[in-house]
Amino acid sequence: xxxxxxxxxxxxxxxxxxxxxxxxxxxxxxxxxxxxxxxxxxxxxxxxxxxxxxxxxxxxxxxxxxxxxxxxxxxxxxxxxxxxxxxxxxxxxxxxxxxxxxxxxxxxxxxxxxxxxxxxxxxxxxxxxxxxxxxxxxxxxxxxxxxxxxxxxxxxxxxxxxxxxxxxxxxxxxxxxxxxxxxx
Numbered sequence: 586x587x588x589x590x591x592x593x594x595x596x597x598x599x600x601x602x603x604x605x606x607x608x609x610x611x612x613x614x615x616x617x618x619x620x621x622x623x624x625x626x627x628x629x630x631x632x633x634x635x636x637x638x639x640x641x642x643x644x645x646x647x648x649x650x651x652x653x654x655x656x657x658x659x660x661x662x663x664x665x666x667x668x669x670x671x672x673x674x675x676x677x678x679x680x681x682x683x684x685x686x687x688x689x690x691x692x693x694x695x696x697x698x699x700x701x702x703x704x705x706x707x708x709x710x711x712x713x714x715x716x717x718x719x720x721x722x723x724x725x726x727x728x729x730x731x732x733x734x735x736x737x738x739x740x741x742x743x744x745x746x747x748x749x750x751x752x753x754x755x756x757x758x759x760x761x762x763x764x765x766x767x768x769x
Contacts, residue, residue, distance in 0.1 A: 586656075588660050590621075590624050593616075594646075598650055601639075628649075631643050633646060677705070677707075680730070681712050682711060689747060691747075
């Protein structure tokens with residue numbers, strides 16, 4: 586089944602005008618007619634009635650039209666998936682992390698991963714903590730290593746690798762220095 590002919594049929598069902606369909610999908614009017622005749626022959630049903638320069642859909646056309654739309658939608662989804670695969674080939678892992686990642690065990694984890702899976706093309710780049718979560722919203726980033734200072738959206742899975750200790754340094758003569766802990 587030729588999806589170009591299905592697209593022609595679907596467009597003609599919308600416009601009900603051979604010339605307009607030809608213009609919209611960049612074909613000649615003769616090609617539009619050939620597509621429709623080929624579908625009618627292949628399916629053994631009449632799709633359109635042409636009377637007095639008026640085009641109407643037959644009941645058979647109305648019955649198959651939703652299925653044609655579904656096939657065209659699926660074809661579009663398939664094309665998008667194929668494009669995504671071409672742009673991010675299998676075996677590529679895009680990782681982004683904070684500039685100070687080398688101070689954390691995540692850096693060792695990444696290094697071990699590349700040694701264990703040399704066939705995987707690892708693409709690593711750095712970005713600021715404030716922008717890393719947004720990087721996940723772009724289709725090209727698979728994982729980020731970052732610090733978290735506030736709750737994270739439920740659309741992300743958070744795996745805590747390690748915890749930082751935040752300390753306050755004050756001069757010895759500061760009144761806060763007599764406390765072992767301070768509440769911020």
